Amino acid sequence: MESLLAALLGYLLGSIPFGLLLTRMAGLGDVRQQGSGNIGATNVLRTGSKWLAAATLVLDLLKGLAAVLLARDFFPYPAAVQSIWWGAAPAAALGAVLGHCFPVWLGFKGGKGVATNAGVAFGLALPLGLTYAFVWIGMLALTRISSLAGMSAVVCAAIAAALFGYPVYVPVLVAIAVIVLWLHRANIGRLLRGEEPRVGKSK
Numbered sequence: 001m002e003s004l005l006a007a008l009l010g011y012l013l014g015s016i017p018f019g020l021l022l023t024r025m026a027g028l029g030d031v032r033q034q035g036s037g038n039i040g041a042t043n044v045l046r047t048g049s050k051w052l053a054a055a056t057l058v059l060d061l062l063k064g065l066a067a068v069l070l071a072r073d074f075f076p077y078p079a080a081v082q083s084i085w086w087g088a089a090p091a092a093a094l095g096a097v098l099g100h101c102f103p104v105w106l107g108f109k110g111g112k113g114v115a116t117n118a119g120v121a122f123g124l125a126l127p128l129g130l131t132y133a134f135v136w137i138g139m140l141a142l143t144r145i146s147s148l149a150g151m152s153a154v155v156c157a158a159i160a161a162a163l164f165g166y167p168v169y170v171p172v173l174v175a176i177a178v179i180v181l182w183l184h185r186a187n188i189g190r191l192l193r194g195e196e197p198r199v200g201k202s203k
Contacts, residue, residue, distance in 0.1 A: 003075075004091070005075065006075050006088035006095065007094060008095060010068070010091065010092035010098075011098055013063045015099035017105065018063070019041065022044070022052050031044055032109075040114065060100065060115035064096045064115070064118065065122050066123075067120070067123070068119075068120055093120040093169075093172050097116050097179065097180075100116040101180075117157070117176055118153070121173075124166070124173075125166050125169065128160050132154075136150060147187035147191070148191060154180045157177070158173035158176075158177050
């Protein structure tokens with residue numbers, strides 16, 4: 001029951017559509033009516049506002065972080081229980097990403113989970129968050145392809161959990177990686193065809 005409540009808490013936090021709210025408050029209309037149609041920072045950037053895109057990225061990251069940290073505070077499991085993969089923190093982590101990607105308020109059509117999963121990774125364990133950030137920022141700097149950077153980061157976070165001594169988080173991070181990769185299936189197709197747009201350049 002505690003894990004289900006933690007997942008619900010994560011879902012509610014994750015489903016806050018910051019990209020949509022910020023663009024509407026800025027008088028830029030519905031961000032879902034342009035570009036990829038999702039509510040994430042990359043699509044917000046297509047409005048032409050770097051500040052709004054940056055704010056969206058930070059807020060989407062923070063809601064993932066908050067979900068995991070609050071779940072630990074609200075559901076303080078004994079150490080023995082914390083060592084199993086279906087504890088409060090992993091449940092909240094999965095809930096937050098699902099909430100961002102499939103928010104009930106928007107007909108289950110949200111973002112692709114990359115920034116929210118960054119916050120989740122930091123909340124689960126600092127080394128996982130740092131790995132996520134290093135791969136995400138590094139790949140973006142090298143390729144200027146947002147989707148490739150995000151997908152690389154989510155996969156590397158799951159690998160890092162296994163390598164750095166956090167096997168308890170491997171199942172949830174693998175599940176999240178599968179969700180994120182599936183949501184990027186159109187991007188993968190464009191990458192294979194050499195048609196994926198780069199940040200700062202028109203298609």
